[in-house]
Amino acid sequence: KAGVTQTPRYLIKTRGQQVTLSCSPISGHRSVSWYQQTPGQGLQFLFEYFSETQRNKGNFPGRFSGRQFSNSRSEMNVSTLELGDSALYLCASRLAGDYEQYFGPGTRLTVT
Amino acid sequence: AQSVTQLDSQVPVFEEAPVELRCNYSSSVSVYLFWYVQYPNQGLQLLLKYLSGSTLVESINGFEAEFNKSQTSFHLRKPSVHISDTAEYFCAVSETSGSRLTFGEGTQLTVNP
Numbered sequence A: 001k002a003g004v005t006q007t008p009r010y011l012i013k014t015r016g017q018q019v020t021l022s023c024s025p026i027s028g029h030r031s032v033s034w035y036q037q038t039p040g041q042g043l044q045f046l047f048e049y050f051s052e053t054q055r056n057k058g059n060f061p062g063r064f065s066g067r068q069f070s071n072s073r074s075e076m077n078v079s080t081l082e083l084g085d086s087a088l089y090l091c092a093s094r095l096a097g098d099y100e101q102y103f104g105p106g107t108r109l110t111v112t
Numbered sequence B: 001a002q003s004v005t006q007l008d009s010q011v012p013v014f015e016e017a018p019v020e021l022r023c024n025y026s027s028s029v030s031v032y033l034f035w036y037v038q039y040p041n042q043g044l045q046l047l048l049k050y051l052s053g054s055t056l057v058e059s060i061n062g063f064e065a066e067f068n069k070s071q072t073s074f075h076l077r078k079p080s081v082h083i084s085d086t087a088e089y090f091c092a093v094s095e096t097s098g099s100r101l102t103f104g105e106g107t108q109l110t111v112n113p
Helices: none
Strands: A005-007 A010-013 A019-024 A031-038 A042-050 A053-057 A064-068 A074-078 A087-094 A107-111 B003-006 B010-014 B019-021 B023-026 B031-038 B044-050 B056-058 B064-068 B073-078 B087-095 B107-112
Touching (some): A019 A107, B031 B064, B031 B073
Parallel strands (some): A010 A107
Antiparallel strands (some): A031 A042, A042 A053, A087 A107, B056 B064, B087 B107
């Protein structure tokens, strides 16, 4: 069974631009969560989607948004990029009712 | 609210030596506990988890962790490490009512020959 895939793997953007990251969960997994990893703040939860509905949201500004499609694929959007948004963005999927999350390789976003 | 503290940011050890990576958590509700490992330029891989039952849990590659409710700890141990165990290790908790993970700051384990 294929693992969680994230595209693109690397991205360079300029301050003020917006960016969209994509995550394809493991087949059959309907829950997708997003995390931000930075050297200063560590791993922080952004949000979780289940069956196209946002179920939980972390403490991030409204510039961070997401959505989930009917095939469980998820996208995360960051508008008006700031230098501090440079991070590794990780996506994780899980089966409904299970607590084990499977992580993708991440998208490395660099904002210049 | 939950929090996780990993007591050591870096742990250098020699190959074949034992190692313990310490993790303490704080929560007002019941939690599930996890250890994840991250190799350079990769995502997180689940190493082991405690959901219920036996407080000692083991992974397939020789790591074990013991849930201690009274001390709110979930320390990770391995009796003999290999060079290939060099990685960053993250302790995490989630409430039993949800799946949102709260992570510790991470411990960089470096195994030297």
